[in-house]
Amino acid sequence: QGEHNVNVIVEGKSTPVKFRVKPLPDPGTFVGPKRGGSMPAADFKAMGGVVAKLLDSDFEAPFKVISYTLGAQGGNYPTYQMANNEGNRWNGAAAKLVNEAKPGTTIYFDQIKVIGPEGKVRDLPPMTFMLK
Numbered sequence: 624q625g626e627h628n629v630n631v632i633v634e635g636k637s638t639p640v641k642f643r644v645k646p647l648p649d650p651g652t653f654v655g656p657k658r659g660g661s662m663p664a665a666d667f668k669a670m671g672g673v674v675a676k677l678l679d680s681d682f683e684a685p686f687k688v689i690s691y692t693l694g695a696q697g698g699n700y701p702t703y704q705m706a707n708n709e710g711n712r713w714n715g716a717a718a719k720l721v722n723e724a725k726p727g728t729t730i731y732f733d734q735i736k737v738i739g740p741e742g743k744v745r746d747l748p749p750m751t752f753m754l755k
Contacts, residue, residue: 650675650686652735652747664726664754672712675737675747684740691735693717698728698754728754 624646628639651658655670675686688711696703706716713721724730735747 646741647682647684647739648677648680649745649747650684650737650739651678652688652732652737652750654732654750654752657752659750659752661753661755664724664728667730667752667754668721668724672710673732673735673750674711675735686737686739687711689736689738689744692731692733693720694731694733695720695724696729696731698725699723700728724754726755730754 624644627642627644629642630637631640632638652673652675654662654667654673673688673691675688677684677686690707690709692705693708693713694703694705700720704720706720708714708717721730730752732750735749736744737747738744
């Protein structure tokens with residue numbers, strides 16, 4: 624980040640060129656093609672997890688989802704249920720919540736943490752899905 628010199632060599636002559644380097648923007652988080660909203664329960668379950676990717680950027684950069692909290696309420700869950708999840712694929716207690724969810728359930732993703740190519744952990748905003 625900041626200003627950096629890059630030496631460009633043309634016909635054996637080296638010329639320093641200044642470039643401003645900015646950090647990558649935060650990625651967006653998705654379950655399948657959606658960032659939240661209404662989704663058929665079967666489609667939601669088939670997605671298997673959360674992915675993070677850059678939006679509206681000239682760059683491509685891999686972001687890895689390292690953890691999140693998954694909550695569920697409605698349908699089979701008259702009271703709010705929550706599970707922590709490691710990695711992008713729902714697993715353990717989070718997978719159980721998703722697998723037992725039915726139409727009428729609202730699924731919440733919070734405390735979403737991703738790591739970018741620069742090695743910096745970033746906290747991303749929550750997402751909410753209503754299963755139909």
